[in-house]
Amino acid sequence: MELKPTNTKQILSVMQIITWIAYIGLCIKTGAILISFGVSFVNPEAAKDLYKGLDLDSLRQLNFAYYAALVSFMVAILMMKAHVFYLVTKILSKITLANPFKMEVAQTLEKVSYFLLGTWIVGMLSHAYTSWLLKRTGEIFDSGSTDDFLFMAGLVFIISQVFKRGVEIQNENELTV
Structure with a gap:
């Protein structure tokens, strides 16, 4: 079964809309956590509901530096995920069915892979930090899963x-014609 070009165009358009929605959603989540974190400087009660029920009040009361570090890891991971989705929207806007192989697309894909690797590394550091916090405080704090990012x-x-x-093949074919 062969896909018609119009179906492929429609699929690419839908995927671009979905990636924009994911990007905007991650930006909103990151902004909400940053604003709540900023408010928690002045009003410690804000740490009880940092974002959608995320309660880090006990950690904030124990040690503000621990609290700030955990929120920093969460924000860094969210920002990296958002940037990946932004790069994917750029890729989807550059791909054309008549000439799909472009160096700009290949380079942006490579950037995406590096950001995914970076997200995995930051996620592993965050996991190590939350494990350290567990030993130090006896409480479990979740900074988000990044297990699949390496793959x-x-x-x-x-x-x-x-x-x-x-x-390269496309350029060679253009030169031989």
């Missing part, structure tokens, strides 16, 4: 290399 980074990197090779 995704590798997969996207491979796809970026395929795109680079596609660009």
Whole structure:
């Protein structure tokens, strides 16, 4: 079963809308946490509901530096995820069915893989920090899961290399015509 070009165009358009929605949603979540964190400087009660029931009040009362570090990890991970979605929206806007292999797309895919790898690294550091906090405070704090990001980074990197090779082949074909 072969996809018609119009179906592929529609799928790419829908995917672009979905990635924009994800990007905007992650930006809103990041902003909400940052604003709540800022408010918690003045009003410690804000730490009880940082974002959608996220209660870090006990950690804030124990040690403000621990609290600030945990929120920083959460914000860093969210910002990196948002940037990945932004890059994907750029990729989807650059892809054309007539000439899909472009160096700009390949380079942006490579950037995506690096940001995914970076997100995994920050996630692992965050996990190590929350494990350390568990030993120190006896409480479990969740900063979000980033387990799948290493696999995704590798997969996207491979796809970026395929795109680079596609660009090379496409350029060779243009030169021989």
